[in-house]
Amino acid sequence: MSDLIVLGFDHIDDAAKVLTECRALQKEYLLDMEDAVVVTRDANGKTHLHQSVNLEKAGASWGLFSGGFWGAVVGLLCLNPLAGFVIGSAVGAGAGALAGKMSDYGIDDGFITKLGDTIPPNTSALFVLVRKSQPDKVLADLQQFKGHARILQTSLSPEAEAKLKAALGDTSAATTPAA
Template identity: 40%
Template sequence: MSNLVAVAFPDRATAEEVMATLGRLQTEHAIELEDAVIVTRDDKGKVKLHQSNKLAAGGALGGALWGGLIGLIFFVPLFGMAIGAATGAATGALTDVGVDDNFMKDLGAKLQPGGAAVIVLIHKSTPDKVLPEIAGFGGEVIQTSLDDDAEQRLRHVLETRSATAV
């Protein structure tokens, strides 16, 4: 089962740093994300979603693999890989999986003007590796589907950082 976590930050730059850290942690297999989005609210109140491109790479890679295998059958593996990669990337771009966009926009409307939030759908993680990495950014938990103990642990880690930054 996947868990939704949404954390608000005072600005987009901090949210982007958190997203980069999560991307590195995913590369290190400390966390496995199904969806990752930065939501921003500008000074006029307009909410914008910034989808993570790092997760979409799997569509092109999977398409290239299948295209290459099919190409081998017909003795044109490079052509098959190219077609498969293009098809996989296009399918990944058109398929909206993960957290509902309207839900994210509703959360974004609650942000302070100029604020941002990172919303992730976590397939699995190793909290002992992930929490120390994100603790340095502070932030405020605005929504989760975590169990009470895990949510309290996340809030404590983020609040400890926020309290020391003031």
């Protein structure tokens, strides 16, 4: 089962910095993230979601490839494989992008948006869905951000949450476990 951790930051670019560090930990096989989303809120109060997995782009790429292939096959039957390839690629890319835009992966976008709307303007938050980790090594590495992050929400056990708070220097009130 994955654990959800939501961290809030006082600066708009801090969440992206921590996500970069989490990706480095993932390359070292110390952290296995299922999904991660950076939420920023600009000076006007508008919330922006920056997904780590761009499903629209992935869908368009797959649609381009599969549409091109099937278009060329049908084009061969009609004695015009180039036209079939071009038309199939265009239709496939469009359909794949639409399918990617309509799908949701990992953390629910509605939950992210609702919680993201509660952060103050000119701040950011990092939503991380963790499959597994090496907690002691990850917490030691995240201590470089001590005093910059606060826990907004988590599904961690109380003991694990206390360790995370200690590593981050979070002195905020107790958080509510995620549903």
